[in-house]
Amino acid sequence: MTDSPLFRPIAARLIRRTIVLSALCVAVVLALQTWLLWQQHRQRLVEVVETVGSTHVPLLGVALWDIEPQAVQLQVRAIASWPEVGHVRVRAATGQVFEGGDASLAGAPHSHVVEISAPRGGPPVGQLELVADPAHLHSVVGRNALQMLMGYGVLVTALCVLIAVMLRRELQTPLESMARFAAELTPEQLTKPLQIERPTRQGRVDEIDVLADGISKLQAGLRGHIANLDDLVAERTEKLELLVEEIHRLSMTDALTGAYNRRTIDDRLPSEVERAHRYGRDLSVLFLDLDHFKQINDSHGHPVGDVVLRHMANCVRERLRSGVDWIARYGGEEFLVVLPETPLDSAVATAERLRERIAAELIVLDGGLNLSITASFGVTACREGDDSSTLLARADALLYEAKLAGRNRVASST
Structure with a gap:
């Protein structure tokens, strides 16, 4: 250095x-x-x-x-x-x-x-x-000035020498010791104590003492930190895993309704169809769409429309089998419900229960306004040779039939 x-x-x-x-x-x-x-x-x-x-x-x-x-x-x-x-x-x-x-x-x-x-x-x-x-x-002024110059010069020289000696003893020597200590400090030498060359003083503390004490405390803190580093790494790893899981969940979830999003449909539904074909299991899906949702937005505003969408998603999710069935927002006011291990007749019965429940519940809004809604359903089961696109297209067509038939009803097909 x-x-x-x-x-x-x-x-x-x-x-x-x-x-x-x-x-x-x-x-x-x-x-x-x-x-x-x-x-x-x-x-x-x-x-x-x-x-x-x-x-x-x-x-x-x-x-x-x-x-x-x-x-x-x-x-x-x-x-x-x-x-x-x-x-x-x-x-x-x-x-x-x-x-x-x-x-x-x-x-x-x-x-x-x-x-x-x-x-x-x-x-x-x-x-x-x-x-x-x-x-x-x-001559007189010069002689007097020279005498004053010599007098002041001797005084200033003596003062500078004294100041230099004091600075070297009180400042330069201890600072050089601290600088050498800091330059030579390595992780392996954290336990090495700081030695400062200073005159012995009793009951007096200055900035260098405070700095030396701070370095000692820093060493102690670093030693303790390194000793607990494994626990700290494990804790940070756990938090990071939780954060990654949360980010993954958010990337798969619709921010408004809490249901899965379209990306999850694209990732998860093909696996459900493949499993049904491979093991010969039942798989049913149903499309549901809120009736006259555009009128709700036009009459009451989009914030009320958001409340209605959240209400309907919660209403459906609460009546599905936990860990088995799942709901995803397909787009706008359309939702997809996937029912693994469920034949068509059971899926139709589930859709009817959901339709009745949605129609029966009133949505209480601010200002004392109560709003009732209905939904139309298209229900189908996975057939041999179906893929996820075919299955969705058929359920969507059935949903369209339910709407043409007057809405607030369930249309199904094997």
């Missing part, structure tokens, strides 16, 4: 992100501190200008009034000696110019100009122009 090129340890990734975020934080703090230092030193320059204005400007005024060039130059040198001042220029009202400091800074932007007043009032006797020394400003 650890040989994969896509594998990246969580602890290493966290350490890298910690270092990156710490460096970003240091950069932001350092930039803010540098800006504040810059503002402080600019304010310091303003204070220097004010100090010069309060101390040297009066002396310059006296020297210029008395026209003492040496005294003026002496004051210019004294002002230029300030570390914050890069260049000094004094313009006398008489046109003389006195300069001091770095001449390359003469005429630099952002210079400060102070008017030099006469000792006893009157018009100014000159101007004092001060230019800040950018090298001094950069």
